[in-house]
């Protein structure tokens with residue numbers, strides 16, 4: 001079972017990947033983690049990635065494909081994996097197909113208001129970057145990081161207007177990718193507007209039954 005997870009910023013894709021990776025016992029391969037791991041190794045490739053990321057640039061498709069290629073050869077990927085963070089464009093999807101097939105593409109969605117609420121409530125530690133939330137995951141002392149005692153702040157791109165812009169850009173950019181997987185019959189849409197803590201079991205059940213072929217749609221999980 002080779003799954004691909006798609007979803008806009010703030011949709012909770014990383015959390016769902018964590019839940020499903022445990023439920024199906026297949027690894028979660030996040031390209032963000034792959035890149036970070038590589039930079040922690042003392043390799044030429046790691047240094048190259050670090051330089052690119054420090055300059056705010058994008059790591060090339062060739063490097064990402066190379067990292068994924070190595071990772072999916074690991075023994076824990078025998079029964080499949082969840083890929084998260086790549087591909088983001090149709091061109092990248094075609095490059096990925098030369099390396100490995102994907103069996104299901106899960107496109108996670110939430111209403112815009114829900115995403116805006118989630119992201120614009122986010123407050124981040126200036127020093128250690130721990131993420132808190134104004135309503136969901138409050139720090140013990142207002143505006144102070146539980147972990148290191150530094151001040152918390154709202155990132156510029158988490159302000160409501162920036163979030164709206166980010167969502168719009170995401171939609172425009174991923175449309176061709178979504179259409180690509182839809183035309184191959186691999187795509188399923190999953191809308192979740194509730195906190196995962198309230199509907200965790202339902203989410204697992206619905207996704208499992210879809211993957212087992214018992215149903216051909218998921219839609220909104222309430």
Ligand SMILES: [Zn+2]
Pocket residue numbers: 125126127128129130145146147148149150
């Ligand atoms: Zn901190």
